[in-house]
Amino acid sequence: GESVGLHLPTLSVQEGDNSIINCAYSNSASDYFIWYKQESGKGPQFIIDIRSNMDKRQGQRVTVLLNKTVKHLSLQIAATQPGDSAVYFCAEIPNYGQNFVFGPGTRLSVLP
């Protein structure tokens, strides 16, 4: 399940299950969105991106969904593996600008 509190929100899933990580973005003018994965001791790593003229994009085991009406982004990970354990950040970029704005992050914990 998912918990939100004083600490980083955490999503715990069983190995092999699908994971869904959600993100609410703030700027309706944002037209480019990225999901990043950050493992302990490393910098954020690009996972998948989507432009505002799309509502779905698929990669290898990952799918990003964009709902511009409610300014919501989600990352779906199929058949979650232990190596997927990390903190996941969404980022929004307004109007081909350079000021990437990152969401608060969600820690994904994969249970054996």
Next chain:
Amino acid sequence: DTEVTQTPKHLVMGMTNKKSLKCEQHMGHRAMYWYKQKAKKPPELMFVYSYEKLSINESVPSRFSPECPNSSLLNLHLHALQPEDSALYLCASSQQTGADEKLFFGSGTQLSVL
């Protein structure tokens, strides 16, 4: 080569010290960034260099001084830091084409100010 390399990986400094963080990329990217990341928080933008010119300064205190010697190198000079400046400092780069602006990050420098 799709790496952004940052040195040092760890740095401990006193409040009176002067030190520099270094970043290098050889992907031909023309935009380079410094981000600051506190524990359990998202990265926060500090500076952006575009074509070797400072294009964004997010109201960062003057004790942080960026420098872009050429299109492949980015430095962050540190002087008279405070303990609250302790954080992970991330360098990133992007192509600056206007059509594909994904950031590529280095592994960061973990800075501790005593």
